[in-house]
Amino acid sequence: MSSHPVHGLPFLPGNTYRDPTKSAFHRTQTLTYQNGFTRPVLPTVGIGREPITANQLSQAELDELANKRPTLTYGQAKQAPPSTFIPAHVAFDKKVLKFEAYFQEAVPISQNEDHRVRKVFIYYYLEDDSMSVVEPPVENSGIPQGTFIKRQRHPKNDNGDPYHWKDLNTGINITLYGRTFRIVSCDQFTQDFLESEGIELNPAEGIPSDVYTELRREPNRTFSTPSNFDKLKQFLTMDRKVLRFFSLWDDSDSMFGETRPVIIHYYLVDDTVEVREVHERNDGRDPFPVLMKRQRLPKSIKDLKDTFPNCVLEISDKEVTEWYTPRDFNVGSHVTILGRKFFLYDCDTYTREFYQANLGVEPAPVDVEKKTEEEVKQEIPPYNGFGLLEDSLQNCLTLIPKPPKKDVIKMLENDHKVLRYAAALDSMNPEDKGRRFILSYFLSDDMISIFEPQVRNSGIIGGKFLERSRVPKPGSSIDDPSYYGPEDFHIGAVVEVFSHRFIITDADEYVLNFIKANSHQFPSKVLDSLERHLHNLPQEGAGALSTSDLRETTD
Incomplete structure (x- = not known):
């Protein structure tokens, strides 16, 4: 129920009365839906259902005002079309x-x-x-x-x-x-x-x-404060602003000296300088990042007396007449810092913009890249005859030689596969005539072993003539090694093994079958010579390879 104050009395308890006939005290709804959109509606009653008479028009009056047109002199007035409703x-x-x-x-x-x-x-x-x-x-x-x-x-x-x-x-x-x-x-x-x-x-x-x-607003200053005393302004305006220069420290005049790349940082907040050394991977130096710690650098010092204790007393501001400033760091020139000469060849983008805006100078980078030196070709000494070519080559490549790498897949595929040939020694010595040899070629590692069967009363001790090793061809070098292969062995072929010449006179049937199975890897003359020889075997004792002799060829 609403309460109304009595006119002329203060709004205090006891000076108001309530209307018992009023029971609704909510506000009337002012929104409705039309064509799926909300639109406002003017309320006709207020709180307590009291009628609102101010600025109220009926819907009929509103429609009449919206559709009314001026009366024409001739003819009847046409009804205006209803406008499209836009919420x-x-x-x-x-x-x-x-x-x-x-x-x-x-x-x-x-x-x-x-x-x-x-x-x-x-x-x-x-x-x-x-x-x-x-x-x-x-x-x-x-x-x-x-x-x-x-x-x-x-x-x-x-x-x-x-x-x-x-x-x-x-x-x-x-x-x-x-x-x-x-x-x-x-x-x-x-x-x-x-x-x-x-x-x-x-x-x-x-x-x-x-x-x-x-009154609180500070008046405009009519004087300029010296920069030496205005450190707070310098801190507020130049904090986290650093000039970065890329330079080279040329220390080649000293013993074992060289040219090292360094980075020079100039901190504008307090005019201090820091030098950092640029380390490269495997350069042989300890990775100390700071070459010179951050400090102010004196440019000129007063003439000090000989009694000044330099070893125990640092130079104060009284002895320094001038300090280093950004004007002293110019790209393309040298700067001396604590007795060391540095060449500034480039700077970063911020430093370049700072010099253009404040000093009117545009730093131009200087090319300091060294020309690529021609690599000295490593000369390998000639083969001395000891050991294999690969073993001698490892002595030239590393201080601690390692064994040559082997083809493991080839070893597994060709394990226990041996090609055996009968050979005769080609020598001018008459005692060597009639000597027979069995040449075994191991397909797993391309090595050759030579065995001489024992002959009674021949005056020559038979047995192992050559251990299992790789045999280079005549004219082979360490730079371009070439070894004997199974395609080089055919009937009548001459094989030179470490200054000894052998002539292939016979082969077993396994050699013929292996060559037929892999005919695409061998020249045609090898297969033809073996077929003609094995199909027309000579009399035993004329240089043929017997089965008993083959069984004696063991390492």
């Missing part, structure tokens, strides 16, 4: 009117000011006729600023009618929650929108100045 939240979506305003706040407990002027922005949202007030933050104001009044509808009278954009203009006062705001100006979009709707804007006004704020 407000669609037509005015993201369209906001912006007004600049201010309000005065009283300061009763301060001796320096009696009021304070606070600037705000008033935003009017056309889609739902809501308003918000935002106060822009002011640095070091000490006042919580930001959103002053949240977005909502604000009543403009006692009847609860909200503010409409037609009620806003420049040069007027509006009251929101007991605080009066003075609108002084608006943005261009707001001006165009209001003028398009037939509203004439008042002249723009200015925001009055706050006396106390003006």
